[in-house]
Amino acid sequence: MEHTTLAHHLLLAGLLFAAGLTGVIIRRNLLVVYMCLELMLAAATLALVAFSRFNNTMDGAVLVFFVITVAAAEVAVGLALIVALYRRTGTVSSDQLNTLCD
Amino acid sequence: MPDPLFVFFAALTLGAAGLLVLSRNAVTSAMGMILALVGIAAEFFLLDAYFLGVLQILVYAGAVMVLFLFIIMLLNTDKPETKYPWMKAAGGLAVFLFLSAGVIALILHSGALDKVAGPTPPELSNNPAEFSTAAKAFGRLLYTKYMLPLQMAGLLLLLALVGVVNLSKDAKPNA
Amino acid sequence: MENNLLDWILFLPLASAAICGLVFRQSGSVAGVISIGSAIVNSVLALFLLTNLKAGDAITWSREICRFGETSLTVGYSVDQYSALMLFVVTFVGAWIHLFSWGYMRDDGARGRYFAGLSLFMFSILGIVLANGLVMTFVFWELVGFCSYMLIAHYFDKDFAAAASKKAFIVNRIGDLGFILGIAACLSLYGTTDFDALKVAVAAKPAPALVGFLLLGGFIGKSAQFPLHVWLTDAMAGPTPVSALIHAATMVAAGVFLMARIFFVLHPDVLQLCLWSGAAMAALAGLCALAQTDIKKSLAYSTLAHLGIMGAALGLGHPELALLHMATHACFKATLFLGAGSIIHGCHHEQDMLRMGGLAKKMPITFATFLVATLSNCAVPFLAGWYSKDAILEAAHEHGVLVFALLSMAALATCLYSGRMIRLVFMGDARSEASTHAHESPWTMLLPLIVLGLGYSVFAGNYIGIPAASVSVLPAPMHFHFGAASIVGLGSLIFGFFGALWFYGRSKGDALRDASPMIYGALERRWMDNLYDGYVARVQQPLIEALAFIDLALINGIGGKILGAGIPAGLGALSRRLFHTGSARVNAAWFAIGALLIAALLLGIL
Numbered sequence: 001m002e003h004t005t006l007a008h009h010l011l012l013a014g015l016l017f018a019a020g021l022t023g024v025i026i027r028r029n030l031l032v033v034y035m036c037l038e039l040m041l042a043a044a045t046l047a048l049v050a051f052s053r054f055n056n057t058m059d060g061a062v063l064v065f066f067v068i069t070v071a072a073a074e075v076a077v078g079l080a081l082i083v084a085l086y087r088r089t090g091t092v093s094s095d096q097l098n099t100l101c102d
Numbered sequence: 103m104p105d106p107l108f109v110f111f112a113a114l115t116l117g118a119a120g121l122l123v124l125s126r127n128a129v130t131s132a133m134g135m136i137l138a139l140v141g142i143a144a145e146f147f148l149l150d151a152y153f154l155g156v157l158q159i160l161v162y163a164g165a166v167m168v169l170f171l172f173i174i175m176l177l178n179t180d181k182p183e184t185k186y187p188w189m190k191a192a193g194g195l196a197v198f199l200f201l202s203a204g205v206i207a208l209i210l211h212s213g214a215l216d217k218v219a220g221p222t223p224p225e226l227s228n229n230p231a232e233f234s235t236a237a238k239a240f241g242r243l244l245y246t247k248y249m250l251p252l253q254m255a256g257l258l259l260l261l262a263l264v265g266v267v268n269l270s271k272d273a274k275p276n277a
Numbered sequence: 278m279e280n281n282l283l284d285w286i287l288f289l290p291l292a293s294a295a296i297c298g299l300v301f302r303q304s305g306s307v308a309g310v311i312s313i314g315s316a317i318v319n320s321v322l323a324l325f326l327l328t329n330l331k332a333g334d335a336i337t338w339s340r341e342i343c344r345f346g347e348t349s350l351t352v353g354y355s356v357d358q359y360s361a362l363m364l365f366v367v368t369f370v371g372a373w374i375h376l377f378s379w380g381y382m383r384d385d386g387a388r389g390r391y392f393a394g395l396s397l398f399m400f401s402i403l404g405i406v407l408a409n410g411l412v413m414t415f416v417f418w419e420l421v422g423f424c425s426y427m428l429i430a431h432y433f434d435k436d437f438a439a440a441a442s443k444k445a446f447i448v449n450r451i452g453d454l455g456f457i458l459g460i461a462a463c464l465s466l467y468g469t470t471d472f473d474a475l476k477v478a479v480a481a482k483p484a485p486a487l488v489g490f491l492l493l494g495g496f497i498g499k500s501a502q503f504p505l506h507v508w509l510t511d512a513m514a515g516p517t518p519v520s521a522l523i524h525a526a527t528m529v530a531a532g533v534f535l536m537a538r539i540f541f542v543l544h545p546d547v548l549q550l551c552l553w554s555g556a557a558m559a560a561l562a563g564l565c566a567l568a569q570t571d572i573k574k575s576l577a578y579s580t581l582a583h584l585g586i587m588g589a590a591l592g593l594g595h596p597e598l599a600l601l602h603m604a605t606h607a608c609f610k611a612t613l614f615l616g617a618g619s620i621i622h623g624c625h626h627e628q629d630m631l632r633m634g635g636l637a638k639k640m641p642i643t644f645a646t647f648l649v650a651t652l653s654n655c656a657v658p659f660l661a662g663w664y665s666k667d668a669i670l671e672a673a674h675e676h677g678v679l680v681f682a683l684l685s686m687a688a689l690a691t692c693l694y695s696g697r698m699i700r701l702v703f704m705g706d707a708r709s710e711a712s713t714h715a716h717e718s719p720w721t722m723l724l725p726l727i728v729l730g731l732g733y734s735v736f737a738g739n740y741i742g743i744p745a746a747s748v749s750v751l752p753a754p755m756h757f758h759f760g761a762a763s764i765v766g767l768g769s770l771i772f773g774f775f776g777a778l779w780f781y782g783r784s785k786g787d788a789l790r791d792a793s794p795m796i797y798g799a800l801e802r803r804w805m806d807n808l809y810d811g812y813v814a815r816v817q818q819p820l821i822e823a824l825a826f827i828d829l830a831l832i833n834g835i836g837g838k839i840l841g842a843g844i845p846a847g848l849g850a851l852s853r854r855l856f857h858t859g860s861a862r863v864n865a866a867w868f869a870i871g872a873l874l875i876a877a878l879l880l881g882i883l
Contacts, residue, residue, distance in 0.1 A: 004104040004148070010209050012112045012145070016119055016138070018202035023123035025866045026194040031128055031174055035135045039119055042142050042162065045154075053149045056233045062243050064154050068161050069255045073262035075166050079173050080269040086177050094861040197866070204873040211882050 009050035016043035030082050030092040034075075041071050108148055115141030123198075124191055128174045132167060139163045153237045280338050283354045286322050286364070287407055289315045290399035298393030305388025309379050312392035316375040316399060320368035327361045334358070337473065339409050348468055355409035355472055359600055363406050363534050366604045370526045370611045371399050373725035377615050378518040380721035381622055391431060391516070398424035398523060405531050411460045411470035414535060418456070418495065421531060422449045425523050429515040441511035448508040452498015459491030463542070472538060479541050489547035492539060496551075500532030500584050503558040507809065509581055513573040517621060520573060521614030525580050526607040533587045533603045537596035552592020556673075556683035559585030563690025567697060571628045572617045575694060579654065580610060582687050589684060590669045593676055602665035609653040609662055612730040616647035619718040619726060620702060630701040632709035639715045642723050644703050646730030651695045655774055656688065656766050667766055681765075689769035696777025704778075 020043060023036030045064045052060025086092050118141060121134030139162045146155035233239075244252050293315035297308035330336075339353025356364070375395060382388050401424055404417030423446075430442035463470050466488065467478040496502065501509035512524045523529075536543070536551075543551075559582045566578035583606045590599035621628055623640050637644040653660040656667060670688065673681045707713040717723070856867065 004108045007209075008104045008108060008112075009145070009149070011206065012115065014205035014209050015116055015202050016142075018198055018205050019116065019119040019123055021201050021865075021869050022194055022198040025197055025862055025869060026190065027123065028862070029128055031170065031177070032122070032131045035122060035131060035170060038162070038166070039122060039135065039138060042139060042158075045158075046142050046145055049146055049149050049151045049154060053151065053233055058233055058239055058243055061151055061154055061233070062240060062248055064151075065157070065240060065244070066248075066251060066255055068154075068157055070258065072161055072166060073258050075169060076266050077262050077269070079169060080266040083173060083176070084269050092177060097861070201869060201873070204877075207882070208873070208876050208880060211877075211880050 006050055006054045010047055013043045013047035013050065016040075016046065028093045028095050030085075030094055030097075033094065034078055034082070038071060038075065041067060105148065108145070111141050111144040111148070115145070123194065126186065129171065132170050132174060135170070136163050136167050139167070150233075150235050152235055153240060280336070280354070282322060282326055283336065283338075283356065283407060286319055286326070286368070287400065287403050289319055289322075290396045290403065294393050294396035294400060297389055297396060302389035302393070305382075305385070305392070308389040308392040309382075312396045313372075313375045313379060315396060316368065316372040319399065319403075320365070320372040323361070323365045323368040326356070327358075327365045330356070330358055330361050337409060339471065348464060350412050351410060351471060352413045353409040353471075354407045356407060359537065359597075360406050360534075362600070362604060363530075364403065366530075366607050367402055367406060367527050368399070370607050370729065371395075371402075371522055373729050374518050374522040374526070374611060374615065377521075377618065377722050377725040378516075380719045381518055381618050382516060385516075387431065391428070394424055394428045394431070395519075395522070398428065398528075402527050402531060406534065409471055409473070411463060411472075411475075411539075415453075415457060415460060415495075418499065418531070418535075419453065421528055422446060422453070422499070425449075425512070425528055428519040428523060429512050431516050431519065432514070435514070437511075438514040441508075441514035445508040445512050448505050449498045452494045452496070452505050455491045455494015456498075459488055459494065462488045462491055475539070476541050484542045484544060486544035486546045489543040490550070492542065493536070493547055493551065496532040496536050496588075498532075499535075500529050500588070501581060502532075502551075502584060502588050503554045506558065506562070506581050506584075510574050510577040513571070513577050517573065517614060517618030520577070521611045521618065524577065525610040525614050529580065529584055530587075530603040530607060533584070533591065533599050536591050537600050540591070540596045548592045548594060550592070551588050552676075552680060555585045555588025555590075555592055556680050556687075557585070558582070559589060559687035560683045560690065563687045563694065566690070566694040570631050572620065572630050572633075572698070572702065573614070573628060575630070575698060576610070576613055576617060579613075579691065579694060582691060583610065586666065586669055586684065586687060589673065589680065593669070593672045593680070595669070595672050598665060598669050598672060602669060605653070605661040605665045608729055609650040612646055612650035612726060613654065615722070615726055615729065616643055616650065619643045619722050620647075620715075622718050622722065623715040625714070627709065630698065633702045634705045634708045635703070636707075636715055637703040640717045642717060643726060646723075646726040647703070648699060650730045651699060655692045655695050655770055657770060658767070663766070667763060670766060685765045685769065688766055689773045692769050692773025693777045696774040697781045700778050700781040 017040050020036045020038075020040035023039070024033050027033050027036065045067050048060040048064050048067070052058065052064075082092060085097070089097065091097065115138050118134045118137035122131045122138060123134075125131045125134060139158060143155040143158040143163070146152075146158060293312050297312055301308040301311070335355065335357040337353065337355045339351040339355075341349050341351050343350050375392075378391070378395065382391055385391060398421065401417045401420035405414055405421065408414040408417060426442045426446040429445055430438055432438040433442075460470055463475060463484075466484065467475060467482075469475055469478065498505045509524060509529065513520050515524075562578045562581035562585060566575045566582065569575040569578060583602070587599045587602050587606070590596075590602060620633070620636060620640065620643060623636070623643070624633060627633065649660070653662040656663040666688065670681070670684055673684045707715075856863075
């Protein structure tokens with residue numbers, strides 16, 4: 001702990017965030033895209049906890065609590081949307097869901 | 103040199119994230135996601151945020167990912183290709199490098215790192231809610247300073263519940 | 278105690294609307310019971326309020342909802358005896374119309390939505406009556422407009438109903454633009470929109486005519502005054518009870534009520550406008566009713582005529598007479614519309630009067646009530662309509678010859694179309710299959726007719742406690758000396774009513790059309806609609822085309838020619854390749870790059 005600095009945690013969080021964003025950009029399967037979004041959220045919570053710990057304040061940690069709550073609600077609604085979309089169009093590939101393009 | 107445990111879990115988390123992003127099979131992706139979330143929970147433990155770590159495993163790795171797995175298996179959309187698309191993976195790596203370079207540049211320039219070893223910043227120093235490992239500290243803050251957000255979070259969960267029920271009702275065909 | 282009572286009166290219909298609309302959309306019977314029950318309870322509460330409110334008393338209660346600097350907006354109640362009377366009329370007529378709907382709409386598939394709409398309408402109109410200021414009035418005013426829209430479009434799968442609801446909504450918006458500007462003017466001049474505070478402020482500093490004209494806009498739209506009257510006749514596309522409740526008895530009367538309430542703001546010039554447009558419309562609309570074969574449209578023109586009379590009464594400086602006429606008119610016109618509903622129901626949804634006939638024997642109770650309401654409409658002495666109409670004629674007589682002539686014309690026209698209606702619908706022989714097999718309506722439809730028609734249209738004048746209270750509210754306009762007004766009234770009654778009975782008995786079809794197609798055609802023609810169509814086609818359309826031409830010629834044409842087609846085309850192709858690929862992943866990538874750039878800018882790196 002003594003030798004692990006804030007920078008290390010932020011670096012890890014940043015890399016995880018970038019990995020998640022990469023997934024969002026390159027993946028076609030909406031479910032995987034959705035998981036990548038969750039990974040980005042988790043990376044952000046890691047940064048928040050690190051800030052909270054290193055600044056010796058509880059607020060960041062409480063914020064993480066809310067992030068987890070919101071993420072849970074969001075996953076429920078998002079997955080329901082994906083299922084509804086699949087029922088209607090028969091696909092979860094973002095490349096085929098381009099009705100709004102033209 | 104950072105804590106070896108930190109290094110270990112950081113490597114685990116990043117590797118799992120790579121699995122999540124690069125795997126062709128959605129179930130494998132979900133496994134990678136679970137592993138990554140457990141790794142992040144471990145980092146929480148290392149940061150003394152035990153409560154959040156437990157919460158992370160329970161809510162995310164437990165409930166949320168099970169939901170994901172259910173849906174993946176329900177939709178069963180995997181069409182395994184014969185060959186792994188290495189070119190695409192390389193393209194993904196390029197995107198990743200570009201983005202992480204951007205993110206790291208932002209972190210380095212943000213000035214957040216200057217405060218690493220310093221004491222609690224003055225604007226926070228008179229904050230009675232000092233960092234604590236006790237779950238009680240959460241409770242106290244949630245029911246005092248964050249009362250309104252807490253209520254709103256409850257309302258949000260309720261709305262999500264209603265919304266999901268409404269969304270997953272059988273829509274009339276061609277309606 | 279009173280506050281509590283008002284809360285109940287106001288929010289009971291809302292609760293009923295919410296329950297009907299959200300829970301019982303599919304089960305119309307339950308929704309109907311809830312809605313009818315709430316309406317009846319409401320009318321009892323309103324009666325209780327009316328009888329307990331002593332002369333000169335007023336209940337006021339208000340609470341601030343927001344404050345901008347010096348200006349504060351409040352909501353609250355302000356009930357004096359006028360509004361208690363209006364409250365009673367609305368809830369009483371409304372309750373019977375709710376009951377009537379039970380029978381009339383029995384076979385309708387969307388009863389849940391219908392009753393929810395009725396309850397919501399009751400809530401909105403009560404909000405207007407109870408409101409303590411212009412802002413709250415405006416909110417409920419718009420809500421009333423919405424309910425009207427929703428109920429006219431009850432048969433929304435029919436094109437004409439959808440078009441009629443749109444028309445009503447849009448025409449009302451035009452008037453409401455004036456209304457909201459008027460509110461803004463009040464706010465900027467006096468810093469308040471509460472009626473009481475406004476009254477004090479206006480007494481200290483009279484309002485300029487402009488404010489009155491702007492506020493008059495709301496009245497013109499909602500009460501279908503000339504030139505925005507065009508929506509009312511089309512609004513008959515809705516179910517008949519809706520026409521009775523909204524477009525005859527209450528909503529159109531809301532404008533009159535509002536004008537009476539803010540009478541102190543109105544400049545004499547505004548009153549002049551109100552007087553002349555009202556009187557002219559009263560005369561013309563009454564004549565136009567002669568050229569309608571649809572029974573509901575004919576009644577709608579009759580409503581227009583009466584609204585014109587109310588407008589004229591306002592213009593004459595007698596808001597209390599306008600209110601009295603509104604109250605009596607609400608009862609007999611609701612009866613007429615409900616009677617029309619009963620007839621339409623009995624004749625298997627036949628609305629053409631020329632295809633009816635001889636219904637007096639087949640629908641005796643409907644005939645009796647319809648006849649009584651018609652006579653009340655014609656201002657037969659000692660029936661309800663006589664008290665208010667005669668008093669207004671009297672006031673017109675004192676004012677001047679021309680107004681008196683116009684209103685006398687309106688009175689004569691009223692008797693003419695009334696006689697025509699009775700003759701065509703109830704007398705003679707049946708002129709179609711449907712009217713041959715007509716049958717009397719069920720009791721839920723007859724009871725409202727009997728109560729409203731026989732009970733109220735006849736005795737509203739000076740018997741029974743309720744109407745007596747309503748009359749005693751008014752500062753004694755009831756001095757009936759045998760003057761010019763009475764002579765004209767009686768003369769037009771005898772000549773018009775019986776003349777029409779005789780005249781329309783002469784031919785199989787419409788006697789006037791046979792006698793003089795030109796006059797009939799002139800009356801039937803919808804001048805204002807044509808005018809508006811002409812405006813849209815000749816003025817608005819060319820303007821828009823000119824704008825489109827400028828857009829195309831200058832921006833596309835010249836811009837394209839001078840700068841060369843190459844650059845825009847190249848840019849277009851580039852943006853198509855880069856941005857508009859239709860792929861969510863590309864969008865996500867651009868989003869990521871944009872987010873990085875913005876973060877970098879915010880941190881001062883770039």
